[in-house]
Structure formats: structure tokens, C-alpha cells
Amino acid sequence: MKNLIKGFILILALMSVNSNNAQENKKLKVKSMEEASDIPAYRLYNNPDGTCSFEKGSIPSLKHMNTASFWYSNKTEDWEKNAHPAPRKQFVITVKGKIKFKVSDGSTFIIEPGVVLVAEDLKGKGHSWDKVDNDVWERLYIPITENSDDLFEPESKD
Numbered sequence: 001m002k003n004l005i006k007g008f009i010l011i012l013a014l015m016s017v018n019s020n021n022a023q024e025n026k027k028l029k030v031k032s033m034e035e036a037s038d039i040p041a042y043r044l045y046n047n048p049d050g051t052c053s054f055e056k057g058s059i060p061s062l063k064h065m066n067t068a069s070f071w072y073s074n075k076t077e078d079w080e081k082n083a084h085p086a087p088r089k090q091f092v093i094t095v096k097g098k099i100k101f102k103v104s105d106g107s108t109f110i111i112e113p114g115v116v117l118v119a120e121d122l123k124g125k126g127h128s129w130d131k132v133d134n135d136v137w138e139r140l141y142i143p144i145t146e147n148s149d150d151l152f153e154p155e156s157k158d
Contacts, residue, residue, distance in 0.1 A: 037061035041116040042109050043152045050124035051104035057154040059116050066148035074138045085126030086119035089144045097137035101129045118152045
């Protein structure tokens, strides 16, 4: 009977260790999935001298954002055809098309479906853009509520 109890205790101890290891592995997998689910993004911002720059980064998936409205566009207004600052702090989500953005120092980056643009260059000459490969740019504008976090995480510069 004594050996049976010792065996039972040993089995419980092993089950507990395996359970703890499984929980740790599950935590690692969940963290890995969270990191993998970040959405690629670029952020336009103003430098102290009023010029416009950009940085590459990401927006976390499944985070609630403080927004009040949104609208869809497939047209280009005349003022958008030249360099311009963003009219408001906003997310621009490309649904269809490929756009090449250009900032003050001549640097460029490309936005396509699956990449979020966080437009925060509200002053100065701002940015310009051109359509790439075709004449289509369908996008969703989502203004960021005043004093709200844009959730943008810059890419580490290791």
C-alpha cells in the first residue's frame, strides 16, 4: 500500500510538471502569435523644422482604437495631387492599389493592401504620393480621436 501511495504521488508530481510545462509552452505560443499578428505600418510625422519624415513599424492586432467615424474613397481631390500635410491625424487603410509616398528629404516607401498608413504630418509641406502600376487607389480613412494613442510601434533599430 505504501508503494502504491508513493507511485500515486510520483504520478501526480509528473502530471503537475507536465501541466506547468504545457502552460509555459502555451504562453510562449500565444505571445508568439500576438507578435506575429502585428500589422505592418508606416507613420508620417513632422520634424521640428516642419519637414515631413516617416518611420516603419506596426500596429498591434485586435486592439481597440479611439475613432468616431470613417469613410471610403476611390477618388483623388485636386489638393491631394501635390505635396500636402495630412488634414487630420488618421489611419489610411489601402483596400486596393499600390501607392508610393514621398517625404521632404526625397525618401519613399510603398503602401499596399495589408499595410497601414498613420498620417500625422499635420504641418509644413507634408508628403506627396503617386499611384504605382495602375490608376486605382481605394482606401478607408479613419480619423484618430483627439488625444488618443495611435498604437503605432516603431520598428526596433537594432
